[in-house]
Amino acid sequence: MTNDEAVPAAFTDEELFCQERPQVREPLKGFFEKFLNWARANSLWFLGFGTGCGAVELRPLLTARYDVFRYGIQPRPTPRQSSVFIIGGYASVKTIKRIVRSYEQMQNPKFVIGLGSCTINGGMYWDSYNTINRLDHYIPVDVYIAGCMPRPEAIIAGFMKLKQLIKEGRGENANKYARDFDWYKANQKKIIKDWNMPDYNW
Amino acid sequence: MNTGDDMQSTIDTISTIFGVSEVRKRNDLLYFVTAPKKMLPSLLLHLRDRERFTHLVFFTAVDYIENGQFQLTYMLHNYSTGINLAVLVFIDRDNAEMESIHTLWKQARVFQQELREMFGITFPGSPRIEEDFALEGWQNMPPMRRDFNTREYAEATFFPRPGRTSENPREYMKKKLYPDEAHNV
Numbered sequence: 001m002t003n004d005e006a007v008p009a010a011f012t013d014e015e016l017f018c019q020e021r022p023q024v025r026e027p028l029k030g031f032f033e034k035f036l037n038w039a040r041a042n043s044l045w046f047l048g049f050g051t052g053c054g055a056v057e058l059r060p061l062l063t064a065r066y067d068v069f070r071y072g073i074q075p076r077p078t079p080r081q082s083s084v085f086i087i088g089g090y091a092s093v094k095t096i097k098r099i100v101r102s103y104e105q106m107q108n109p110k111f112v113i114g115l116g117s118c119t120i121n122g123g124m125y126w127d128s129y130n131t132i133n134r135l136d137h138y139i140p141v142d143v144y145i146a147g148c149m150p151r152p153e154a155i156i157a158g159f160m161k162l163k164q165l166i167k168e169g170r171g172e173n174a175n176k177y178a179r180d181f182d183w184y185k186a187n188q189k190k191i192i193k194d195w196n197m198p199d200y201n202w
Numbered sequence: 203m204n205t206g207d208d209m210q211s212t213i214d215t216i217s218t219i220f221g222v223s224e225v226r227k228r229n230d231l232l233y234f235v236t237a238p239k240k241m242l243p244s245l246l247l248h249l250r251d252r253e254r255f256t257h258l259v260f261f262t263a264v265d266y267i268e269n270g271q272f273q274l275t276y277m278l279h280n281y282s283t284g285i286n287l288a289v290l291v292f293i294d295r296d297n298a299e300m301e302s303i304h305t306l307w308k309q310a311r312v313f314q315q316e317l318r319e320m321f322g323i324t325f326p327g328s329p330r331i332e333e334d335f336a337l338e339g340w341q342n343m344p345p346m347r348r349d350f351n352t353r354e355y356a357e358a359t360f361f362p363r364p365g366r367t368s369e370n371p372r373e374y375m376k377k378k379l380y381p382d383e384a385h386n387v
Contacts, residue, residue, distance in 0.1 A: 092336075093338065094336065094337070094338050097338065120363070121362070121363035122356075122362070122363070127352055127353040127356045127357075128352065129345040129352045129355050129356060130337065130345070131356075132361075133360040133363060134360070134361050134363050187361070191359060192339065193338070193339030193340070193341055194339030
């Protein structure tokens with residue numbers, strides 16, 4: 001065709017996505033890191049992405065009865081603005097692809113809460129053809145909350161545990177993901193057969 | 203309106219014209235009939251346009267591996283009488299192919315897409331039949347076929363967490379509550 005120049009070429013993956021691997025960011029020393037951790041622990045913004053039946057337990061958190069905003073916890077609409085990713089229960093292979101993508105788009109430091117038995121050992125879907133058993137083989141998990149489903153009180157307790165971990169300087173799982181990147185990628189690619197995205201997209 | 207008489211005449215008609223057999227009445231509002239494979243599209247057309255079974259409630263399959271057959275279930279609903287009519291068709295399991303009914307009900311396309319993915323039943327001519335529905339990039343045998351070993355597949359694929367054991371509750375509680383007597387029993 002002669003009028004190819006008039007049609008804008010489609011973007012390639014190289015133009016749309018960064019091709020670099022995730023970088024390890026060493027924590028600062030002493031007081032500075034403590035101050036940052038205090039700030040992080042008191043502004044836990046979680047991604048409003050309901051990935052399973054457990055997502056139904058997140059709604060009451062925002063109501064007058066539980067009101068998590070008094071702890072500085074609130075939902076955000078996009079991964080770029082979130083620091084906490086709550087995996088609400090069972091994750092099918094189709095969902096884990098979106099989970100990995102959303103997780104990688106979150107800014108460091110980032111934390112993951114595994115909600116419900118399904119994220120721990122597969123729960124009642126442990127022998128399903130389409131549901132993962134252990135979430136921590138695909139993305140690093142900071143806090144697990146057991147139950148099917150956990151009550152909102154349990155979720156708040158999980159948030160408090162996460163706060164405690166962050167304040168102690170143990171919320172370093174984003175760096176763990178960067179260090180063990182190849183292991184996580186191998187596990188993800190073992191189940192996601194139609195891998196039509198870059199290895200690390202953010 | 204006597205719905206029972208209406209239904210009886212409907213069944214008489216479709217038995218005569220379409221060779222429907224094995225009519226089973228579960229209750230006043232639920233009937234099962236078995237139809238020959240070749241007659242099915244014209245039977246459904248007749249039921250939809252002449253007998254007012256205008257709604258395709260669901261359309262699914264059952265794997266009868268013992269007989270080497272799939273049973274397709276077309277559940278129809280008549281809004282004026284409230285009667286559900288299930289039309290059953292048996293097709294060959296090894297060469298699972300069925301005529302598409304997306305021309306009768308548009309939404310049948312989605313059911314057929316799912317049946318292709320979950321059971322491996324093909325519907326030639328059905329739009330977007332080859333697209334992935336719930337499984338993305340599935341490379342195995344269709345998972346709803348009964349010879350697919352779900353547990354084996356899950357254990358080989360999904361990193362099962364070790365330590366999953368089960369106890370006989372009776373023995374377990376006996377040992378726990380009466381540890382001294384456990385050895386006597």
